[in-house]
Amino acid sequence: MVPSTPPAAITLLTDFGLADHFVGVLKGVIERIAPGARVIDISHAVRPYALDQARFLLAQSWLYFPAGTVHVVVVDPGVGSARRAIVVETAGHLFVGPDNGVLADVLTRGDARVREIENRALMRSEISATFHGRDVFAPVAAHLAAGVAIAEVGPVIDDAVRLATFAATQIAADRWCGAVVHIDRFGNLITNLPCDLGSADCTIHVGRVTICGVAPNYAAARDDVPIAVAGSSGMLEIAISQGDAARVLGITVGARVELTV
Amino acid sequence: MVPSTPPAAITLLTDFGLADHFVGVLKGVIERIAPGARVIDISHAVRPYALDQARFLLAQSWLYFPAGTVHVVVVDPGVGSARRAIVVETAGHLFVGPDNGVLADVLTRGDARVREIENRALMRSEISATFHGRDVFAPVAAHLAAGVAIAEVGPVIDDAVRLATFAATQIAADRWCGAVVHIDRFGNLITNLPCDLGSADCTIHVGRVTICGVAPNYAAARDDVPIAVAGSSGMLEIAISQGDAARVLGITVGARVELTV
Amino acid sequence: MVPSTPPAAITLLTDFGLADHFVGVLKGVIERIAPGARVIDISHAVRPYALDQARFLLAQSWLYFPAGTVHVVVVDPGVGSARRAIVVETAGHLFVGPDNGVLADVLTRGDARVREIENRALMRSEISATFHGRDVFAPVAAHLAAGVAIAEVGPVIDDAVRLATFAATQIAADRWCGAVVHIDRFGNLITNLPCDLGSADCTIHVGRVTICGVAPNYAAARDDVPIAVAGSSGMLEIAISQGDAARVLGITVGARVELTV
Numbered sequence: 001m002v003p004s005t006p007p008a009a010i011t012l013l014t015d016f017g018l019a020d021h022f023v024g025v026l027k028g029v030i031e032r033i034a035p036g037a038r039v040i041d042i043s044h045a046v047r048p049y050a051l052d053q054a055r056f057l058l059a060q061s062w063l064y065f066p067a068g069t070v071h072v073v074v075v076d077p078g079v080g081s082a083r084r085a086i087v088v089e090t091a092g093h094l095f096v097g098p099d100n101g102v103l104a105d106v107l108t109r110g111d112a113r114v115r116e117i118e119n120r121a122l123m124r125s126e127i128s129a130t131f132h133g134r135d136v137f138a139p140v141a142a143h144l145a146a147g148v149a150i151a152e153v154g155p156v157i158d159d160a161v162r163l164a165t166f167a168a169t170q171i172a173a174d175r176w177c178g179a180v181v182h183i184d185r186f187g188n189l190i191t192n193l194p195c196d197l198g199s200a201d202c203t204i205h206v207g208r209v210t211i212c213g214v215a216p217n218y219a220a221a222r223d224d225v226p227i228a229v230a231g232s233s234g235m236l237e238i239a240i241s242q243g244d245a246a247r248v249l250g251i252t253v254g255a256r257v258e259l260t261v
Numbered sequence: 262m263v264p265s266t267p268p269a270a271i272t273l274l275t276d277f278g279l280a281d282h283f284v285g286v287l288k289g290v291i292e293r294i295a296p297g298a299r300v301i302d303i304s305h306a307v308r309p310y311a312l313d314q315a316r317f318l319l320a321q322s323w324l325y326f327p328a329g330t331v332h333v334v335v336v337d338p339g340v341g342s343a344r345r346a347i348v349v350e351t352a353g354h355l356f357v358g359p360d361n362g363v364l365a366d367v368l369t370r371g372d373a374r375v376r377e378i379e380n381r382a383l384m385r386s387e388i389s390a391t392f393h394g395r396d397v398f399a400p401v402a403a404h405l406a407a408g409v410a411i412a413e414v415g416p417v418i419d420d421a422v423r424l425a426t427f428a429a430t431q432i433a434a435d436r437w438c439g440a441v442v443h444i445d446r447f448g449n450l451i452t453n454l455p456c457d458l459g460s461a462d463c464t465i466h467v468g469r470v471t472i473c474g475v476a477p478n479y480a481a482a483r484d485d486v487p488i489a490v491a492g493s494s495g496m497l498e499i500a501i502s503q504g505d506a507a508r509v510l511g512i513t514v515g516a517r518v519e520l521t522v
Numbered sequence: 523m524v525p526s527t528p529p530a531a532i533t534l535l536t537d538f539g540l541a542d543h544f545v546g547v548l549k550g551v552i553e554r555i556a557p558g559a560r561v562i563d564i565s566h567a568v569r570p571y572a573l574d575q576a577r578f579l580l581a582q583s584w585l586y587f588p589a590g591t592v593h594v595v596v597v598d599p600g601v602g603s604a605r606r607a608i609v610v611e612t613a614g615h616l617f618v619g620p621d622n623g624v625l626a627d628v629l630t631r632g633d634a635r636v637r638e639i640e641n642r643a644l645m646r647s648e649i650s651a652t653f654h655g656r657d658v659f660a661p662v663a664a665h666l667a668a669g670v671a672i673a674e675v676g677p678v679i680d681d682a683v684r685l686a687t688f689a690a691t692q693i694a695a696d697r698w699c700g701a702v703v704h705i706d707r708f709g710n711l712i713t714n715l716p717c718d719l720g721s722a723d724c725t726i727h728v729g730r731v732t733i734c735g736v737a738p739n740y741a742a743a744r745d746d747v748p749i750a751v752a753g754s755s756g757m758l759e760i761a762i763s764q765g766d767a768a769r770v771l772g773i774t775v776g777a778r779v780e781l782t783v
Contacts, residue, residue, distance in 0.1 A: 011546065017446035018302075018305075018306060019306035019446060021321040022445075022446070024272065024274075024318075027301045028272070028301065028323075028325035031270050031299065032325070040546060042546035043541055043542065048447050048505075049503050057542070057543045057546075060543040061546050061550060062550075064550035065550035066554045077503050078480045079478065079479060079480070080477065080478025080479065081480040128491070128492070128493040129478040129479075130490055130492055130493045135493075182542075185539035185544075186570050217601060217603050218600075218651075219600045219603040219605075229652055232651075232657075237652070244570075279540070279565065280565055280707060281706045282564055282583040283706075285564035285579075289562065289584075289591075292562065292591075293587065293588045297560065309707065309764070338741065340739060340740060340741070341751075342742070389753070390752055391754045392754030395586070396754075
């Protein structure tokens with residue numbers, strides 16, 4: 001049953017949660033088409049329909065996988081409507097998902113090529129109106145992981161849905177305006193301010209808090225004092241050592257963050 | 262360490278949750294007996310002891326896996342008591358679990374054969390009173406996935422526990438009475454009314470809401486207006502586009518749903 | 523891409539949760555270094571920074587895996603500070619994590635050998651201040667699973683951080699004093715009193731409850747009556763059949779438990 005070349009790895013990023021059967025079914029469909037494929041969960045805890053959260057998690061994770069990996073991203077409020085299904089190819093990685101902007105960050109890369117998924121032979125024979133993860137995206141991803149050529153999927157298109165990026169903006173010679181783009185499990189506030197803007201002398205304003213300078217690590221902080229650190233995402237984070245900065249500071253995703261260099 | 266024929270895939274469906282060590286331990290036991298086996302989680306978020314919820318999730322998922330798959334289902338309030346352990350074989354799939362009704366839907370299929378698990382050589386040498394997932398079900402499943410013949414498990418029995426099915430009932434020439442049998446992550450109400458009862462002209466009553474006709478997909482709905490759609494399970498669902506129908510309508514599993522064709 | 527000998531299995535036990543990208547990224551890093559490695563989650567629901575909870579879950583799970591397994595344990599409030607990173611080898615298993623006590627139970631075993639992780643060639647080329655799971659622990663584990671000799675990691679050390687064990691203490695000829703060390707998904711109270719202290723005649727006090735004798739299994743209990751059972755961990759548990767003992771009794775981790783034989 002296992003082909004001579006093992007299938008590529010497949011990652012899954014959805015808003016399906018882990019309580020229902022949805023994620024297990026995706027894996028069953030994949031196991032049938034590409035037996036032995038490693039299927040790796042990025043997250044299934046994206047808030048229902050939250051494209052921006054999925055975009056953040058995808059941006060944080062895909063580059064750590066080997067070239068050849070097939071990434072399935074399903075946050076799909078328009079499932080069953082006329083919205084297209086696409087595959088994006090960039091940097092040797094493949095991305096499969098709805099054409100609703102959830103793949104906007106990878107399809108704007110210089111070498112990205114986007115194809116519309118049209119080939120019914122790569123889908124399940126019956127396609128529901130509500131679960132294209134099962135009927136379209138997982139089967140297509142499994143066929144690609146098993147070695148089907150990407151050209152089989154469908155024609156190249158150049159009008160896939162694009163969305164604005166999360167970049168911070170420079171508002172003065174020494175001043176940047178950004179936002180909290182994610183709050184992680186620990187309550188750390190991940191901003192869109194690149195780490196190299198930070199220094200021992202910079203000043204960061206978020207909510208009612210002012211933070212002076214970037215600390216070397218979480219443990220360098222005194223109890224309950226918010227600090228800025230160079231985050232693992234390449235962006236500055238606001239954190240409280242062994243505390244929950246989001247809760248203590250009362251800050252949510254989208255909060256404005258200002259940095260003076 | 263890896264046998265020449267790779268082991269079959271194994272699925273897991275339990276009420277163990279993901280916070281404790283239980284699921285990891287099942288996978289360790291399997292890895293020891295059938296190294297390299299793919300173990301796929303269906304769900305571990307079944308409410309403790311909720312046989313009906315496990316039955317629903319199993320019915321929604323097992324057919325999407327390839328023949329040969331071994332499905333382990335452990336929702337087992339009677340663990341350690343005299344309740345039997347069984348293996349069901351149907352349609353080339355194997356199901357391993359307690360004989361308490363959680364496998365009732367597969368063991369009543371026409372070609373189903375049920376065996377009681379008796380062979381101690383396929384279990385862990387010490388069997389606890391509280392964790393037969395680890396000591397009985399996972400080891401038996403791993404041996405089956407690794408190629409042990411099903412007849413080795415124990416004798417065929419014909420008196421396994423059966424439970425009533427979830428089918429809707431016809432209450433008049435043009436009228437069906439069913440129920441909400443599951444609420445998914447998005448708050449969609451999955452009923453036991455088959456999709457082919459629905460049409461553009463049917464009327465559905467649930468709670469204090471009346472819905473006229475079946476919509477083509479979620480996105481066809483106006484904001485906050487409940488709709489019926491043909492669900493991916495083959496059953497009609499009540500949904501609110503990008504909303505949580507269960508919460509908005511105040512409806513829980515078991516609620517009565519009436520359909521007039 | 524797959525080496526001739528398949529890589530060893532790798533387990534993951536962290537406080538990262540499953541909502542963020544963290545766990546997926548660990549698996550991507552591993553897939554790159556050790557393609558095809560089976561990566562098995564023990565739990566990612568350890569409360570942030572809760573070393574004791576991670577120690578309990580590790581103690582409950584690692585022995586069920588085959589020799590050769592590499593266990594990655596990341597609960598790491600001191601990430602990025604001067605705390606060391608270590609590998610422990612015992613009973614043919616390898617353990618990778620921070621030197622903060624989270625591995626204290628395995629490194630005090632008679633045959634345990636501890637090495638400090640020093641070899642930069644086994645880490646990611648850039649090491650962040652906040653995510654050593656990605657940059658140090660997962661890469662080292664993947665290299666070990668792929669066959670790198672443990673001596674490559676770094677020098678043997680003998681001063682790794684040790685923490686007190688959870689053992690109960692004998693306070694009289696016929697009396698033991700222990701504690702609730704874990705509450706599982708079902709609300710069962712897992713104590714540190716070994717099962718062999720229990721008998722049909724013993725008496726157990728916890729909170730305002732007195733329990734006489736150890737029951738053979740959960741199902742032996744009458745509704746809502748707390749019982750003691752021989753737990754699957756080898757320790758006595760307090761449970762309510764099909765109920766949540768922790769909630770009903772109002773008991774949390776750390777509560778004192780007394781047993782009279």
